[in-house]
Amino acid sequence: xxxxxxSSPLHDVRDGDxxxxxxxxxxxxxxxxxDTVSLQLKPPDGDDGFPFEPGQFNMLYAYGVGEVPISISGxxxxxxxxxxxxxxxxxxxxxxxxxxxxxxxxxxxxxxKGWPVEAVxxxxxxxxxxxxxxxxxxxxxxxxxxxxxxxGKVVLLYGARTPEDILFRRNLEKWRSRFDxxxxxxxDRAARSWKGNVGVVTQLIPRAVFDPLHCVAFVCGPEIMxxxxxxxxxxxxxxxxxxxxxxxxxxxxxIGLCGHCQLGSSFVCKDGPVYCYEDVRDSFRKREx
Amino acid sequence: xxxxxxNIAVLESEGLGYxxxxxxxKGYEVLGPRIKDGAVTYDQIETVxxxxxxxxxxxxxxxxxxxxxxxxxxxxxxxxxxxxxxxLHPPETRLWEARRDEQGFTVIEPERETAKKALLGVRPCELxxxxxxxxxxxxxxxxxxxxQERRSNLFIVAVNCVxxxxxxxxxxxxxxxxxTSGFDLALTEILESGRHYFVVEVGSASGEELLSDLPTxxxxxAEKEAAAKAMERATAKMGRELDTKGIRELxxxxxxDPHWQTVADRCFSCGNCTMVCPTCFCVNVEDGxxxxxxxxxxxxxxxxxxxxDFSYIHGGSIRFTVKARYRQWMTHKLAxxxxxxxxxxxxxxxxxxxxxxxxxxxxxxxxxLRDKEQSEKVQSV
Numbered sequence: 001x002x003x004x005x006x007s008s009p010l011h012d013v014r015d016g017d018x019x020x021x022x023x024x025x026x027x028x029x030x031x032x033x034x035d036t037v038s039l040q041l042k043p044p045d046g047d048d049g050f051p052f053e054p055g056q057f058n059m060l061y062a063y064g065v066g067e068v069p070i071s072i073s074g075x076x077x078x079x080x081x082x083x084x085x086x087x088x089x090x091x092x093x094x095x096x097x098x099x100x101x102x103x104x105x106x107x108x109x110x111x112x113k114g115w116p117v118e119a120v121x122x123x124x125x126x127x128x129x130x131x132x133x134x135x136x137x138x139x140x141x142x143x144x145x146x147x148x149x150x151x152g153k154v155v156l157l158y159g160a161r162t163p164e165d166i167l168f169r170r171n172l173e174k175w176r177s178r179f180d181x182x183x184x185x186x187x188d189r190a191a192r193s194w195k196g197n198v199g200v201v202t203q204l205i206p207r208a209v210f211d212p213l214h215c216v217a218f219v220c221g222p223e224i225m226x227x228x229x230x231x232x233x234x235x236x237x238x239x240x241x242x243x244x245x246x247x248x249x250x251x252x253x254x255i256g257l258c259g260h261c262q263l264g265s266s267f268v269c270k271d272g273p274v275y276c277y278e279d280v281r282d283s284f285r286k287r288e289x
Numbered sequence: 290x291x292x293x294x295x296n297i298a299v300l301e302s303e304g305l306g307y308x309x310x311x312x313x314x315k316g317y318e319v320l321g322p323r324i325k326d327g328a329v330t331y332d333q334i335e336t337v338x339x340x341x342x343x344x345x346x347x348x349x350x351x352x353x354x355x356x357x358x359x360x361x362x363x364x365x366x367x368x369x370x371x372x373x374x375x376x377l378h379p380p381e382t383r384l385w386e387a388r389r390d391e392q393g394f395t396v397i398e399p400e401r402e403t404a405k406k407a408l409l410g411v412r413p414c415e416l417x418x419x420x421x422x423x424x425x426x427x428x429x430x431x432x433x434x435x436x437q438e439r440r441s442n443l444f445i446v447a448v449n450c451v452x453x454x455x456x457x458x459x460x461x462x463x464x465x466x467x468x469t470s471g472f473d474l475a476l477t478e479i480l481e482s483g484r485h486y487f488v489v490e491v492g493s494a495s496g497e498e499l500l501s502d503l504p505t506x507x508x509x510x511a512e513k514e515a516a517a518k519a520m521e522r523a524t525a526k527m528g529r530e531l532d533t534k535g536i537r538e539l540x541x542x543x544x545x546d547p548h549w550q551t552v553a554d555r556c557f558s559c560g561n562c563t564m565v566c567p568t569c570f571c572v573n574v575e576d577g578x579x580x581x582x583x584x585x586x587x588x589x590x591x592x593x594x595x596x597x598d599f600s601y602i603h604g605g606s607i608r609f610t611v612k613a614r615y616r617q618w619m620t621h622k623l624a625x626x627x628x629x630x631x632x633x634x635x636x637x638x639x640x641x642x643x644x645x646x647x648x649x650x651x652x653x654x655x656x657x658l659r660d661k662e663q664s665e666k667v668q669s670v
Binding site for chain 1: 395600612
């Protein structure tokens with residue numbers, strides 16, 4: 001089963017200026033971890049929700065500081081929950097994560113191609129994430145669980161650096177209490193009080209229960225984590241064209257015109273960020289591409 | 290075709306002044322070659338006297354010199370460091386500004402430029418560069434803000450190249466030395482046995498209309514022959530060539546070739562080649578505020594894939610070494626570009642060769658990769 005992620009433009013993108021940011025007000029903030037914050041945004045009055053596909057991203061602008069691509073991490077079925085989960089790593093993300101309820105964030109998007117959640121119905125789905133990589137996959141998990149009967153086994157494998165880095169604890173607890181999704185968690189290092197798995201996320205793959213021949217994997221995390229995850233999946237017999245990865249590159253425009261996010265012949269912002277592994281295999285094998 | 294034949298006219302050299310004036314009268318800002326800082330640059334032209342009359346250039350890898358020719362010619366030089374890109378895809382553009390208010394901030398849309406511009410002296414390779422930029426900026430799902438407005442208000446006077454520059458290779462790229470499309474008028478400057486005139490081809494209805502206001506006559510066979518001969522001579526005199534056969538496959542095959550390192554040993558990673566290239570389109574998007582913080586602006590500025598910052602994501606740059614950056618630039622021009630836009634990203638203008646402080650020559654580097662590939666093939670047989 002070869003499925004290339006597709007994106008149906010939700011409005012005619014050739015209308016209007018795609019570089020114009022629109023101010024959205026922050027409705028709620030949630031501190032996910034010591035360095036990560038989720039912002040729930042409210043589209044300006046008169047806007048009818050904010051439809052998006054799981055895996056798509058917005059360019060978020062912190063007034064006067066800068067703009068960064070951030071995946072949408074909320075539930076795509078809920079029109080009022082436009083959520084972004086942001087880890088403070090640079091000037092713009094630090095500014096965004098220190099904003100308060102009622103402040104404004106500039107928004108452009110949604111951009112890019114997302115996870116082919118609908119197209120893979122009928123298969124087992126294995127979601128493998130590392131660190132903040134859980135954020136762009138949460139909308140996909142919401143969608144899988146909302147249409148649970150259409151899929152075989154659903155597995156979530158999640159690796160974080162330490163127990164303090166674990167995102168979306170409330171979601172994870174809820175998912176772990178369900179019998180129709182297998183959730184396994186691991187951390188790279190932990191204090192003695194941690195009773196869970198310690199080790200990299202790839203170690204969870206051999207133990208997970210799914211049918212490699214009828215399975216689709218959604219993988220998102222640091223590139224090195226994705227590389228080893230893909231190797232492990234292939235070892236279990238998952239076909240390369242059934243593995244989907246979300247790539248990260250420098251992005252300045254989000255619309256395929258600034259050139260920064262080029263990955264070989266493709267532009268990550270419009271041809272990705274979600275790719276069928278088959279199409280980006282080279283970039284995992286070749287250095288500095 | 291017969292119509293095309295009828296459309297060939299002759300304008301005596303003194304008539305060029307009328308052409309410039311006619312464009313000004315029609316409300317165009319006329320832009321053309323002018324000497325500035327020791328080079329032929331593009332700037333506003335008010336009269337033909339602004340053109341580099343009697344100048345020619347000597348171009349070699351890493352070297353550009355203007356020389357007095359002692360002739361009366363207007364266009365006896367090849368392309369300089371500027372390209373028309375600076376008018377259609379400006380080096381910096383304010384995308385918008387924003388003001389702080391009670392709601393947070395309000396974004397104010399920029400005013401779009403609507404001035405009519407006439408480009409005088411566009412070389413055939415530059416017409417191809419314009420066509421490539423049209424695809425880049427208007428062929429995708431998103432339109433580059435403002436590009437179409439700037440593009441649709443152009444009048445293009447092309448000038449065929451009767452004397453190729455020292456680093457030109459347009460003939461092998463099939464983009465010159467003669468313009469075939471994409472212009473309103475195309476001139477071939479002839480200075481022979483004391484007579485100085487232009488053979489003029491019409492490429493559009495507005496070109497036809499403008500020409501009807503000028504003191505022209507229908508070209509006779511001898512004049513047409515002189516123009517055709519000049520083109521033949523120019524093709525023959527072209528010193529460089531780039532063999533584009535199977536170029537995409539060649540570059541994909543050579544990704545890990547050690548030759549990239551020998552180029553990197555000479556490359557300063559200065560980005561000159563990307564700044565002078567008429568098709569390089571990469572920009573940075575920069576945000577800032579005034580000192581009070583009450584007003585913010587977003588600017589788009591030309592960027593270069595030769596900087597380390599270009600590919601920076603938190604944790605480091607993807608293309609950390611100069612080797613990787615040169616490879617990215619050349620592979621983009623000659624391979625990725627084909628996949629992305631259906632054409633090569635190189636037009637054979639030679640600017641990157643002339644303006645490279647190390648004199649790195651894209652045609653030589655392609656040849657070196659090709660030769661290595663060939664000899665490896667022979668060895669493996």
